[in-house]
Amino acid sequence: MGETGRQHQPPAGDEARYDLAALYEASDIEAALASLNAEMIGLEPVKTRVREIAALLLVEKLRNDAGLQADPPALHMSFTGNPGTGKTTVARLMADILKKLGYVRKGHLVAVTRDDLVGEFIGHTAPKTREVIKKAMGGVLFIDEAYYLFRPENERDYGKEAIEILLQAMENNRDDLVVIFAGYEEQMERFFSSNPGLRSRVAHHIEFPDYDDQELYRIAELMLGHMQYRLSGEAEEALRDYIHLRRQQPGFANARSIRNALDRCRMRQAKRLFEQRQRSLSATELATIEAEDLLASRVFDEPGENRR
Amino acid sequence: MRITQGTFSYLPDLTREQIAAQINYCLEQGWAVSIEYTDDPHPRNTYWEMFGMPMFDIQDAAGVMVEVDRALSEFPEYYIKVNAFDSTHGWETVRLSFIINRPREEPGFRLDRLEAEGRTIRYSTHTYAGQKPAGARYGGGETA
Numbered sequence: 001m002g003e004t005g006r007q008h009q010p011p012a013g014d015e016a017r018y019d020l021a022a023l024y025e026a027s028d029i030e031a032a033l034a035s036l037n038a039e040m041i042g043l044e045p046v047k048t049r050v051r052e053i054a055a056l057l058l059v060e061k062l063r064n065d066a067g068l069q070a071d072p073p074a075l076h077m078s079f080t081g082n083p084g085t086g087k088t089t090v091a092r093l094m095a096d097i098l099k100k101l102g103y104v105r106k107g108h109l110v111a112v113t114r115d116d117l118v119g120e121f122i123g124h125t126a127p128k129t130r131e132v133i134k135k136a137m138g139g140v141l142f143i144d145e146a147y148y149l150f151r152p153e154n155e156r157d158y159g160k161e162a163i164e165i166l167l168q169a170m171e172n173n174r175d176d177l178v179v180i181f182a183g184y185e186e187q188m189e190r191f192f193s194s195n196p197g198l199r200s201r202v203a204h205h206i207e208f209p210d211y212d213d214q215e216l217y218r219i220a221e222l223m224l225g226h227m228q229y230r231l232s233g234e235a236e237e238a239l240r241d242y243i244h245l246r247r248q249q250p251g252f253a254n255a256r257s258i259r260n261a262l263d264r265c266r267m268r269q270a271k272r273l274f275e276q277r278q279r280s281l282s283a284t285e286l287a288t289i290e291a292e293d294l295l296a297s298r299v300f301d302e303p304g305e306n307r308r
Numbered sequence: 309m310r311i312t313q314g315t316f317s318y319l320p321d322l323t324r325e326q327i328a329a330q331i332n333y334c335l336e337q338g339w340a341v342s343i344e345y346t347d348d349p350h351p352r353n354t355y356w357e358m359f360g361m362p363m364f365d366i367q368d369a370a371g372v373m374v375e376v377d378r379a380l381s382e383f384p385e386y387y388i389k390v391n392a393f394d395s396t397h398g399w400e401t402v403r404l405s406f407i408i409n410r411p412r413e414e415p416g417f418r419l420d421r422l423e424a425e426g427r428t429i430r431y432s433t434h435t436y437a438g439q440k441p442a443g444a445r446y447g448g449g450e451t452a
Contacts, residue, residue: 106367130374138368176370 018062029054032097039093040086041222042215049206050090050097057101074203075103076170078146078192079182081208084256087182088142090208094180095140104178106138114148117162125158129165137176146181147191163195170201211254216243220258224289229266234291245299261297268293309416311349314389314405327376327390327408332369334392339403340364341372343379345388347445349414350435359383362393376408385411385446411437411446 024030036050056073063070075098079087092109099107112132119125133141143149143166149159170179181202183191192199211219217240224231231239246257269289273281312318322330334341342362346353359379366372372390379388388409391402415436422430437445 105370108367134363134366134371134374137366137371137374173370176368 016066018066020058020062023058023061027058027100027102029058029097029100032093032100036090036093036097039222040090041218042211043086043090043208046086046090046206046208049204050094053204054097054101057098057103061102072103072175074170074174074201076179076202077181077204077206078188078202079180079206079208080185080188082184082210082254084254084258085208085210086255087208088144091140091142091180091182095178098140098178104139105176108136108139109142110136110139111142111144113144114159114162117143117149117166118158122158125161126165129162130169133166133169133173133177136179137173140178140180142180142182145183147183147187150191150194152194163198167197167201213240213243213247216247216255216258219255220262223259223262227262227266228287229269229289230287232288232290235289235294238291238294242294242297242299249299261299264297265289265293268296309414311387311407311410311414311416313349313351314407316406321410322406322408324373328369328373330404330406331372331376331390331392334390334404335367335369335372337392337394337403338396339392339394341366342391342393343375343388344391345379345383345386345409347386347411347442348435348438349387350417350433350438352433356387356389359388362391380409384409387411413446 033051033054036047040047053075060070060073077094079091081087088111091111095104095107095109098104110132116132117125117129119128149163151157151159166179169177179202181188181191181198185207192202220239220243221231242261243258246252246261251257266289272290272293273285316322316330331341340362343359344356345359346356359382360375363372363375376390386409387407389405389407392404394401394403418434418436420432420434422432424430
C-alpha cells in the first residue's frame with residue numbers, strides 16, 4: 001500500500017494513502033496486546049494506556065512513512081500501585097510490546113532495585129548505575145520501589161547521584177532506553193515531588209488499581225490453570241470465601257497473596273494425598289483441589305466471620 | 309606504516325556506525341565483547357591492556373558503544389581493539405577481533421638481522437614507537 005515512492009514527499013492535495021490496519025497486522029502487536037488482555041485480569045486503566053501507547057507508536061510509524069517528522073515520543077513511565085497489582089508483569093509485557101512496535105531494539109527487561117544502582121561508598125554509585133544502564137540499553141529498565149532511591153532524611157545519601165545519572169541517560173540515550181519507575185502510590189508521589197526534573201521526564205503515569213473479589217477469583221483460576229490444577233465444586237465456593245476474608249486482613253498483597261495461598265494449598269493437597277497412599281490415585285485426584293485444602297487455612301480461624 | 313592486525317584491518321577505518329553494527333553482530337551471536345588498548349603494536353604483543361571487564365551481560369550495541377566512546381576519548385593516540393569471545397564449549401576463544409582506533413602517526417617497524425654462527429641469520433622486529441617509554445610513544449608525551 002502506498003509503495004509508490006511518493007510517500008516520502010510532503011503530503012500534497014491528493015496524496016498516497018496509508019494503511020494502519022496492514023501495519024498493525026504486520027507488527028504482530030496484536031498478539032502482544034491479546035496476551036496482555038488474556039494474562040492480566042482487570043487493570044482497565046492500564047490496558048487502556050498500553051493501547052494508547054501502541055496506537056501512538058503505530059501512527060508515528062505511518063507519519064514517518066509519510067515524511068512527517070517529529071521527535072520520537074519519550075516513553076519513560078511510572079507504575080504506581082499496591083503490592084501484587086501486576087506492575088512487574090505488565091512491565092515485562094510492555095517491553096515485549098515496545099519491541100514489536102520497533103521502539104526498543106531488543107525488548108529485554110532489566111529489573112533492579114536501589115541496591116543495584118546505589119553504591120556503598122563515594123565513587124561507587126556512578127559506575128554501578130552506568131553498568132545497569134548499559135545492560136538495559138535496547139530494552140526496558142524497570143526500577144522497582146524507586147522511591148527508595150531518594151532519602152531526604154540523609155543529605156549525603158548516594159541515591160541522589162544515581163538519580164542524576166539516570167536522568168542523564170534518560171535524556172541522552174532516549175533512543176536506547178525506556179525507564180519504568182515502579183512503587184507504591186504515596187511514596188512515589190513524594191519521590192516525584194522531591195525530584196521535579198524526574199517528574200517532567202516521565203511522560204506516562206500509570207496507576208494500578210487494587211483487584212476486587214471477582215477479579216482475584218479469576219486470577220486464582222488462571223494461576224491454577226497454568227499449574228494444571230482444578231477446583232472441585234466445593235473448593236470453588238471455599239476459594240471465594242477465602243478471597244473475601246483474606247482481603248480484609250492486614251498484609252494483603254493482591255495477586256501475590258493469592259499466589260502464596262495457592263502454593264500453600266497445593267502443599268495441603270499433597271499432604272492429603274500422601275496420607276491416603278495405601279490406595280492408588282487417579283489423574284483427576286492428582287489435579288483436584290478439594291475444599292478441605294483451602295478451609296484448613298489460618299484465614300478461616302480469625303475471630304468474627306467464621307464460615308466453617 | 310599502517311599495522312594490519314585482526315579483521316577488517318585492510319579496509320579503511322570503520323566509522324562509529326560500522327563499529328556498532330559489528331558489535332551488534334557479535335552480541336547476536338552470543339559473544340561477550342571486550343575492549344583492549346595498547347601503545348606497543350609489536351605483532352608478538354598479544355596481551356593488550358583490558359579497558360574494563362569483558363561485557364558479558366550487555367544485550368545491545370548501544371551499551372558497548374558507551375564503553376567504546378569512553379575508550380576513544382581516554383586513549384585517542386593508542387591502538388584500541390574490540391574482541392568478541394565465544395564461550396561455547398569447543399570454541400572458548402576470541403571469534404572476532406578488530407582495531408577501532410590507531411595513532412595518527414604510525415612509525416612502523418625495523419627488521420634487525422643478527423649474524424649468528426656459520427651463516428645463520430636471526431631476525432627480530434623492532435618497533436620504532438617502542439623506543440620511547442610506554443605512555444609517551446605516540447604524539448604528546450603526556451602519560452595517559
